Amino acid sequence: MWELLNFYIFNFKGDNMNNNRYIYTLILSAFFMLLLVQPLLFFANLDLHMGKQEYIAKWISYKKQLLTNVDGNKMVIISGSNTLFGINAKQMENRLGIPVINLGLHAGLDEYVLHVFRDNLKSGDIVILPLEYNYYNLNNISGEGLGYIIRFDSNYICHLPISSQIKFIYGCSTYELLQGVKLRIFPTHSDSSNYSYRAENFDENGDTTGNTVEKSNILEPSSKQEVFRNDNIPNDISRQELHNFVVWCNANNIKIYAAWPSFLIKEQSFNEDDIKKIDDIIKFWQQENVIILGNYKDTLYKNNYFFDTTYHLNEFGREIRTTYLLEQIEQCDSIFTEINNIKNVNSNKNGHHPI
Numbered sequence: 001m002w003e004l005l006n007f008y009i010f011n012f013k014g015d016n017m018n019n020n021r022y023i024y025t026l027i028l029s030a031f032f033m034l035l036l037v038q039p040l041l042f043f044a045n046l047d048l049h050m051g052k053q054e055y056i057a058k059w060i061s062y063k064k065q066l067l068t069n070v071d072g073n074k075m076v077i078i079s080g081s082n083t084l085f086g087i088n089a090k091q092m093e094n095r096l097g098i099p100v101i102n103l104g105l106h107a108g109l110d111e112y113v114l115h116v117f118r119d120n121l122k123s124g125d126i127v128i129l130p131l132e133y134n135y136y137n138l139n140n141i142s143g144e145g146l147g148y149i150i151r152f153d154s155n156y157i158c159h160l161p162i163s164s165q166i167k168f169i170y171g172c173s174t175y176e177l178l179q180g181v182k183l184r185i186f187p188t189h190s191d192s193s194n195y196s197y198r199a200e201n202f203d204e205n206g207d208t209t210g211n212t213v214e215k216s217n218i219l220e221p222s223s224k225q226e227v228f229r230n231d232n233i234p235n236d237i238s239r240q241e242l243h244n245f246v247v248w249c250n251a252n253n254i255k256i257y258a259a260w261p262s263f264l265i266k267e268q269s270f271n272e273d274d275i276k277k278i279d280d281i282i283k284f285w286q287q288e289n290v291i292i293l294g295n296y297k298d299t300l301y302k303n304n305y306f307f308d309t310t311y312h313l314n315e316f317g318r319e320i321r322t323t324y325l326l327e328q329i330e331q332c333d334s335i336f337t338e339i340n341n342i343k344n345v346n347s348n349k350n351g352h353h354p355i
Helices: 002-011 017-045 054-069 081-086 089-096 107-114 143-152 154-158 162-171 174-185 236-251 272-287 315-330 333-349
Strands: 075-077 100-102 126-129 255-259
Touching: 017 143, 017 162, 017 174, 054 100, 054 143, 075 089, 081 315, 089 100, 089 315, 107 143, 107 236, 126 333, 143 154, 143 162, 143 174, 236 255, 255 333, 315 333
Parallel strands: 075 100, 075 126, 126 255
Antiparallel strands: none
């Protein structure tokens, strides 16, 4: 918004100062009107519970119910869609002998994924974070994530600092807010048209079951994109959000482990600078006293392992990646001790988990 104002001010300077002054006044008036209207549009969208983010709301509601169904402790896998498509929690549950829930969501939700399920976690649970690489370069929440929070979870915004609330208000697309006002007047419910992204396609462990094909042809352009787009990895926002989550887990006796995301091997990636950033991620988790399961190289896969993006494995890739994660868990003494503790606690409670 500020950039737009500066553009017009600069471009309307010229010889005819009177005309320019008049135009400048109109532009400035329109700008300040927008400054006042934007909050009104924002508040009209709060808790709308409609819009193109409805599929995310169904995801979260479904997975919260899965967590509620577990009477006892559990292991959960939290990240964006690399977990949603790339982890077979049911296979993990059968092999480990404890409840395992796939809490993979949408990477566009950014740090919100570290908050949304907190009320459903309890002392003694295990959290594994195979976060996408963009989680180490967080910025202000935008796009689908921003739209979801405004329309479906305004309570999250209420608990943010005032400065962050202001960023929420003015970080929204005015066009999207106007679309929300339209929905407020003419209610219309929607859902993702992509079958693979529907909550109805999830199983009883939160895994998605619609990634059955390999679409390597549509991944070719993505294979040339950069992995990290900034030098400071993890950046300040990521460090703070991840640190806060670790502190919260420790305070609530929830065991936390990091892991690596599934990712497409790229032609122009993981050069010396990228490897240094990987090292910086490892150092960050070490500083937080969080164990990392596995090596990032082992979760890099070729095109034919993927479904439709550089993070979404197909079912073949998912089985290979899940087997690898299970091997890393079984080789880690501390997490295996925690798993045995959960078995003992759950057997004493006679807990039930639907399988």
